[in-house]
Amino acid sequence: MMNKQQYLLYFIMGSNNTDKNPEDALREAVQGGITSFQFREKGQYAEEGPAKKELAGRLQKICREAGIPFIVNDDVDLALELGADGIHAGQEDTPLVDIKKRCPSSMTIGVSAKTLEEAEQAVQDGADYLGVGPMFATSTKEDAENPVGPGAIRLLRESGLSVPIVGIGGIDAENAAFVMEAGADGVSVISAVSRADDIRQEAERLREVLR
């Protein structure tokens, strides 16, 4: 199970989010101080089947050696096969109740939410954390909806939700503070880190903003 500090800089990446070798990119991000990692192999040119599982295993090994949580996006079978530390489910993915039936209680389960209704439903269903966004414009998620802004997190907090929340979508070192000020426990980042020339430095810059 993840503790709150581990949500601070939650890096997400798949092989199509970087021009570098994914393992090198993750190693550099770990050196820069990411606090958790999500394997999200999705979209154009994403690996599938055995190649996806092998890549996941290599990235999981890096996380294990660094002592940071390794989370799998969407793919419950893969998460269970690998003994991942958690799984992240989107609103259109496997319903939480079904995931919880299949996963050991030690696994962290995260859910995407952008409205109070989705958030309250997810918490009621037993979500361990919420991913709220897109905070800002993003071109990384092909079907991303319109940005909701950090105000969406503030609204959830003002509604009394105390569950761990990370903001996601278009976040970088220049705007991360707004997400934290809105009441997030951390930020999730893909391209600001995965596409940086100096990945380690970009992760370090984000950590400086976050604390």
Ligand SMILES: Cc1ncsc1CCOP(=O)(O)O
């Ligand atoms: C997976 C996801 N969910 C909402 S926005 C997004 C993509 C975030 O990528 P980036 O940090 O590069 O904007």
Ligand SMILES: C=C1C=NC(C(F)(F)F)=NC1=N
């Ligand atoms: C679509 C997503 C929304 N939020 C998150 C996280 F940041 F982990 F909460 N991950 C996703 N894959």
Ligand SMILES: [Mg+2]
């Ligand atoms: Mg999803």
